[in-house]
């Protein structure tokens with residue numbers, strides 16, 4: 001296991017947007033939350049799911065989230081404006097055609113994820129970074145299927161992302177350092193880990209309590225992440 005000092009990565013105070021177009025693949029419980037949180041912070045979000053029925057369900061979930069965000073942030077106007085930033089598609093090629101970053105939130109089944117990455121590898125633009133939101137699997141399980149292991153990592157969000165605003169970043173041994181850096185910046189702009197950003201205190205959580213693949217660890221003054 002390889003550890004890095006997160007302070008070296010935790011960079012500058014930034015509001016500079018390094019990505020513009022985000023695709024969220026799988027618009028279920030977590031995918032819809034990730035999509036809304038991301039669009040709420042100003043990104044164009046392309047929502048991909050397997051068929052028209054799933055897309056219709058995604059629209060319902062996002063409409064519900066509009067109400068949640070309007071209440072939680074006491075900003076109904078911003079929540080309403082967020083809806084204009086979504087596009088929807090059940091064609092993977094169409095959904096990822098402009099993506100700077102794709103966040104995968106498809107079901108937690110190895111075969112589904114492997115098939116998904118194989119298909120994604122065929123159609124995604126060269127620039128696109130792939131991130132998996134898996135709760136129990138690690139990026140080294142899928143890297144070989146992505147066709148771009150250097151641009152692949154885990155980016156794991158907590159349920160009820162608007163209030164539990166943590167995002168955990170984990171590369172595998174072949175992930176480019178620069179890619180990790182770019183994804184951490186994306187998280188900052190989305191106000192994840194804002195306690196660290198603003199106060200410099202540890203508020204990062206172990207990702208997989210039941211595996212050795214822990215990314216951020218809330219160790220006093222020793223904020224680290226690892227690769228697996």
Ligand SMILES: NC(=O)c1ccc[n+]([C@@H]2O[C@H](COP(=O)([O-])OP(=O)(O)OC[C@H]3O[C@@H](n4cnc5c(N)ncnc54)[C@H](O)[C@@H]3O)[C@@H](O)[C@H]2O)c1
Pocket residue numbers: 025026027028029030031048049050054104105106107108112116133134135136156157158159
């Ligand atoms: N639910 C949670 O609390 C939670 C928290 C953190 C991370 N996660 C992770 O997020 C991922 C998704 O979990 P979820 O709870 O949102 O699942 P979910 O079942 O609610 O949603 C999965 C979505 O993926 C779609 N889908 C199915 N097959 C697909 C395919 N081949 N390609 C694209 N989309 C497909 C489904 O139509 C559905 O919209 C998992 O990896 C899970 O570990 C879940």
